[in-house]
Amino acid sequence: MGQTAGVTVIVWIAVGSLAAWLWLLLGQGFFWRTDVRLPPGEEPPPDGWPDVCVVVPARDEAAVLGESLPSLLAQDYPGRAEVFLIDDGSTDGTGELARALGRRGAGPALTVASPGEPPAGWTGKLWAVRHGIALARARDPEYLLLTDADIAHAPDSLRRLVAAARGGGFDVVSQMARLRVRTPWERLVVPAFVYFFAQLYPFRRIGRRGGRTAAAAGGCVLLRAEAAERARIPDAIRHAVIDDVALARAVKGGGGHIWLGLADRVDSVRPYPRLGDLWRMVARSAYAQLRHNPLLLAGTVAGLALVYLAPPVTLAVGLADPAAGGAAAAVAGGAAWLVMAATYVPMLRYYRQPLWLAPLLPFTAFLYLLMTVDSAVLHYRGRGAAWKGRTYARPDALPEEG
Known part of the structure; x- marks a missing residue:
């Protein structure tokens, strides 16, 4: 029995x-389908290419910056673009390396700045993002590209992001960067990480107007400056550890239209060779x-x-x-x-x-x-x-x- x-x-x-x-x-x-890719947009937009400021928070990123930052400084964006790398208290020479790379770049201008230690209630990344956005607002850009210091962009990345945002009327266009997959542990764990994320936040639902599902991928977020101000980004999410999802919720909660999909030409260069690295x-x-x-x-x-x-x-x-x-x-x-x-x-x-x-x-x-x-x-x-x-x-x- x-x-x-x-x-x-x-x-x-x-x-x-x-x-x-x-x-x-x-x-x-x-969620399991992988065909949600960057939507096509008009090139050039009917009223010309808008100004864009790129904000890159960086803390001890010297090991990967030599591969990622030159890709931003080599963007072939037809409009005016400027890059702000915000050194968040690095001790490995991140700021000095960024300045050296900026002197070699022939594309968008580079400004390297440091906001100092974050006050209580702020994560270091979002405090750096706040400083970068404040510097960017002096240029009055229409869009902000928030991208991590370990993300490498193809030369046409910024142009395609802006075209997609303009063509679809999106306040946020975010791409899930293709993570590095070379070692056995990366092969076993990394694709599943993106699979589980898509299961929690189905990309098709994120793009629906009026839907409740909201998420972004912090490595690559094109954000309309007006929407950022309306949603009080980043002040409203200053303590968020999962800041990309918090940003998307704040923008969508304020009536914004957001989009998230998988990237074809945006890649993470950060290695996770051992299980311990992925575990952390x-x-x-x-x-x-x-x-x-x-x-x-x-x-x-x-x-x-x-x-x-x-x-x-x-x-x-x-x-x-x-x-x-x-x-x-x-x-x-x-x-x-x-x-x-x-x-x-x-x-x-x-x-x-x-x-x-x-x-x-x-x-x-x-x-x-x-x-x-x-x-x-x-x-x-x-x-x-x-x-x-x-x-x-x-x-x-x-x-x-x-």
Whole structure:
């Protein structure tokens, strides 16, 4: 009797996982498709190319700046463009290297500045962004391009971003930069990172007017200056660790029209060669994504277990004991695993990775589950949301703005 009840539970878990995957396949904005790319725009815009200021916050980025900053200084943008690199207290010569690179550039002018240490209630990146936007506003640009110091842009990147924003009437046009995928751990973890992000924030829903889904990718955000002022960017999100999503929500909440998709010609040059590097990248913000809420953490762990871990487990259990309902568990679990792998294939193709990685997604999801739990543990030990020597408190622990 007890064994039969146990098998029944396994069957229901397998069926529940399969039902979840069928809903994800058809009812979650087709998140698994990778064809949401930069929309075409008119070139040149009917009333000429608008002025653009590029703001690059940088903290200890000398290792990657030599590859990323020259790509901004080589933009073939037909209008007026200027780059502001804001050195956020670097100790590795980031500012000096940026000035040296600026003297070699023949494209947009470069200004290197430093705002000093951020005051309480501000993340270092957003304090640097605030300083950069303040400098940019003196030029009265129509658009701001917020891009990270590890992002390399193709020569036509800025032109295509502006054309897409003008053509679609977008207040935000953001591209998810193609992350580096060279080492075995990067191949296993990085495509899944973007896949999970798209599952949380389906790109098709983000672009709908009036929809509630809002997100951006902080490595490449073209922002209309008027929309930034209306949404009080970055002051309104000054404490946000996941600042790109917070920015998109602030702009969309103010009636703005936003767009997010995958990039073809915008690439991250930051390496994550070891599992520890990738682990720190995820763990520093995973619990912040869950609003530092233990109930959300418990629900996330349970959801990851049901959706990603249950299919191979129920398949194995069902095959081990096909009698008394075990075969049904194996069929449902195997079908769920098959749907899961099939939805991962487009992302692997986008990253030009072998398709045999698709069945390994449950293992990768298990790693992300552990990273998420570790993020919560670090938070309660006072070491959560740590980045380059700074640790940020959760928003409700910060002093109110005077």
